[in-house]
Amino acid sequence: MGKALDGVRILDFTHVQSGPTCTQLLAWLGADVIKVERAGAGDITREQLRDIEGVDSLYFTMLNHNKRSITLDTKKPQGKAVLERLVKHCDVLVENFAPGALDRMGFTWERIQQLNPKMIVASVKGFGPGPYEECKVYENVAQCAGGSASTTGFDDGPPLVTGAQIGDSGTGLHLALGIVAALYQRKSTGRGQRVLCAMQDGVLNLCRVKLRDQQRLARTGVMKEYPQYPDGKFGSAVPRAGNSSGGGQPGWIIKCKGWETDPNAYLYFITQAPVWAEICKVIGKEEWITDPDYATPNARLPRLKHVFDTIEKWTMTKTKFEAMEELNKHDIPCGPILSMEELAAEPSLRATGTVVEVDHPERGKYLTVGNPIKLSDSPTEVQRSPLLGEHTNEVLQELGVSAAEIEALRTAKVI
Ligand code: CAO
Numbered sequence: 315m316g317k318a319l320d321g322v323r324i325l326d327f328t329h330v331q332s333g334p335t336c337t338q339l340l341a342w343l344g345a346d347v348i349k350v351e352r353a354g355a356g357d358i359t360r361e362q363l364r365d366i367e368g369v370d371s372l373y374f375t376m377l378n379h380n381k382r383s384i385t386l387d388t389k390k391p392q393g394k395a396v397l398e399r400l401v402k403h404c405d406v407l408v409e410n411f412a413p414g415a416l417d418r419m420g421f422t423w424e425r426i427q428q429l430n431p432k433m434i435v436a437s438v439k440g441f442g443p444g445p446y447e448e449c450k451v452y453e454n455v456a457q458c459a460g461g462s463a464s465t466t467g468f469d470d471g472p473p474l475v476t477g478a479q480i481g482d483s484g485t486g487l488h489l490a491l492g493i494v495a496a497l498y499q500r501k502s503t504g505r506g507q508r509v510l511c512a513m514q515d516g517v518l519n520l521c522r523v524k525l526r527d528q529q530r531l532a533r534t535g536v537m538k539e540y541p542q543y544p545d546g547k548f549g550s551a552v553p554r555a556g557n558s559s560g561g562g563q564p565g566w567i568i569k570c571k572g573w574e575t576d577p578n579a580y581l582y583f584i585t586q587a588p589v590w591a592e593i594c595k596v597i598g599k600e601e602w603i604t605d606p607d608y609a610t611p612n613a614r615l616p617r618l619k620h621v622f623d624t625i626e627k628w629t630m631t632k633t634k635f636e637a638m639e640e641l642n643k644h645d646i647p648c649g650p651i652l653s654m655e656e657l658a659a660e661p662s663l664r665a666t667g668t669v670v671e672v673d674h675p676e677r678g679k680y681l682t683v684g685n686p687i688k689l690s691d692s693p694t695e696v697q698r699s700p701l702l703g704e705h706t707n708e709v710l711q712e713l714g715v716s717a718a719e720i721e722a723l724r725t726a727k728v729i
Contacts (some may be wrong), residue, residue, distance in 0.1 A: 317344020318692035322497065325404040326350065326381060329357045331453065331479060332438045332513065333410030334377040335486030340406075340493065341380035342685040342694040348400070348709055349378065349700065353385040353729055356702040369676045375699040376682045379672070383700035384709045385729050388419055393728045397421065399713045401429045406493055410438035412450045423508060433506040434496045438485050442512035451513050456481030460517025465524045467554040469542060474554075485516035527552045527560060539564060544616040563587065564611075564618050567651065568626040570634040578656075581634045583625055584647040585618075587611045592644040597628040670696045703729065 322345040326337040334357070341347040351357055359374040387393040397419075401407065407426065409416055416422070416437075426433055440451020441459070454475045457463050462481075467474035478484075492509035500506060518525070528551065531537055536548055541556050557567040565584040572579040585593060590609075594602045602608035607617065614621055629637045634650035641648045652660075658681055663669040670684040675698075685694035706729050710720050723729045 315691065315693065318689055319344040319494075322346070322406065323404040324348065325400050325407040327407060327409040327411070327416075328438075329410065330359055331373075331377060331482035332486045333408055333489075334359075335479075335483045336436070336438070336489040336493070337381065337408050338377055338379055339487065339490045339685070339687070340408075342696070343687075343689070344692060345406075347381040348404070348705070349381045349383045350386050350388070350397070350400070351383055351702060353387045353703070353727060356383070356385070360702065366677055370674075370699065370701070372677075372680060375672070375674060375677070375680065378699035379682065380695075380697045381700055382705035382709060383703055384706040385703035386706075387728045390726070390728050392723055392726060394420060396710070396713070396715070396723070396728070398429055399715075401426055401433060403713055404430075405432065405497065406434040406436060408436045408489070408493070413439055413448050427506070431505060432500060434493060434500065434509060435506065436489055436493045436496070436509040437511070438489055439510065439512050441514050442510065446514075451481075453479055453481040456485070456513035456517050460514045461521040461524055462517050465521060465552055465554060468556045469546060469554055471554070480520050481513045481517050484520055485511050485513045488516045488519070523560065524552050538612075538615040541619070557582070558618075559584070563647075564614070566618070566622040568622055568629050570629045570637055570650075571632055573630070578651045578653045579634055580651040581629055581637050582649045582651065583622065583629070583641075585614070585621060585625075586647050589644060589646050593625070593646055596640065596644055596646070597625050599624060667694065667696070672696055672698050674698045676701070 319340060322340070324337055324340055324345045324347040326333075326347045326349040328334045328337055328349070337347045337349070349357075357374060357378070359377070360370045362371055363373045364371045386396055388397050401421070423435060426435055439447070440449050440456060441447050446459075451459075457475045457480060458473065460481065463473035463475055466476055489509065489511040492511060496507050496509050527537060531548060531552055532550075536543060537560065539558065539560050539562070540553065541558050542548055542553055557565070559565045563584050563586045565582055567580050568583050570579045570581050591603045594600050607613055608621070632640065638648060638650050657663060658669060660669065666688070667684040668686060670682055671679055672682055673679050682696065684696050707720060710723075710729070715723075720729070
């Protein structure tokens with residue numbers, strides 16, 4: 315079966331996490347992704363966080379599936395000449411260098427347009443135009459600058475970063491959408507364009523409900539869905555909301571049987587209004603169905619802590635899976651706190667290709683997260699990441715570089 319992006323060629327100049335996430339998604343959708351890496355070294359993540367001496371790290375392999383790798387020193391004139399051929403050959407150039415690196419290499423937007431007016435140039439940067447545009451940025455910096463850290467954690471603790479890589483992988487996901495949109499627009503304009511995703515913007519986009527709350531707070535001085543209500547104080551900025559959703563259906567993380575020894579014996583419980591009566595029956599508080607202090611969502615808001623403490627007395631008698639099973643019989647929305655160990659072993663995730671076992675010639679079998687985007691006519695087959703320069707000869711031959719020229723490039727340490 316064909317793939318959604320069959321025929322699209324990506325010049326993948328990305329490294330570390332944000333850019334590689336984007337190009338891996340495009341590869342999974344069927345694009346031919348040619349990863350260009352520095353000769354001799356490659357993407358720095360090949361050697362970071364290694365668990366096996368001398369073997370590409372899981373960090374690298376899990377972000378670079380379904381790609382081809384070529385080595386090329388793009389600072390040497392012969393390397394630049396090859397890069398020019400690649401620019402003419404490909405549809406999209408994706409990069410996440412520090413600001414200005416591509417220009418310093420001699421590949422400005424103007425130069426790329428001269429070489430290939432149809433080329434789409436897609437970039438991840440830490441910040442968009444403004445005071446910080448020259449700064450280098452990593453994941454947690456973006457989480458802090460994009461509004462996530464100030465709104466994550468508990469009221470009495472410091473700002474917190476989250477394990478979800480919303481700055482890197484989140485921005486890579488935004489960039490992939492921008493690239494696909496630019497490819498679509500190119501069909502009618504015949505021209506390429508630049509696509510920019512700043513990590514700060516990507517994180518803020520994912521935190522937009524908190525900007526909503528900022529404006530609600532400014533208007534009313536209080537947010538009744540937050541745990542600070544009714545006994546705590548609100549300042550002028552959106553506070554950290556602990557495990558509260560802050561949304562229209564209050565939720566909280568509560569203990570389940572075994573919590574004393576298992577750090578993940580917890581359940582997220584949502585007191586969804588339409589099933590309030592069911593909740594009351596399950597936890598044995600039928601009187602709350604009609605009690606005016608508990609019968610309506612507004613009446614419950616100042617009592618949420620007591621509500622969740624009472625529900626917790628019930629969940630502490632069940633494992634998180636028993637509680638989940640029982641609550642779902644009554645359509646009560648909830649979710650177990652699943653550890654990575656549990657997710658890795660979950661058969662249904664293996665069955666859908668969300669968790670995949672891959673074989674690698676040097677490391678052997680390992681688990682990875684497959685494509686979370688499922689297209690019925692474009693299924694994803696996860697292929698192992700390439701070894702450094704594994705496809706250099708193959709790609710250069712496709713570009714029309716002769717065997718003698720390839721040899722000369724190798725002797726000059728350009729590839
Ligand atoms: N041949 C020759 N030179 C190459 C090359 C190649 N194939 N590939 C890269 N280089 C050069 C670049 O031209 C650049 O050279 P100059 O600085 O002399 O112009 C140099 O390698 C280093 O690039 P860099 O500055 O991007 O790398 P870094 O390790 O210093 O910084 C990072 C890393 C991530 C902080 C920075 O790239 C960045 O801010 N990127 C944008 C934001 C981003 O994506 N951050 C998320 C990273 S994932 O956590």
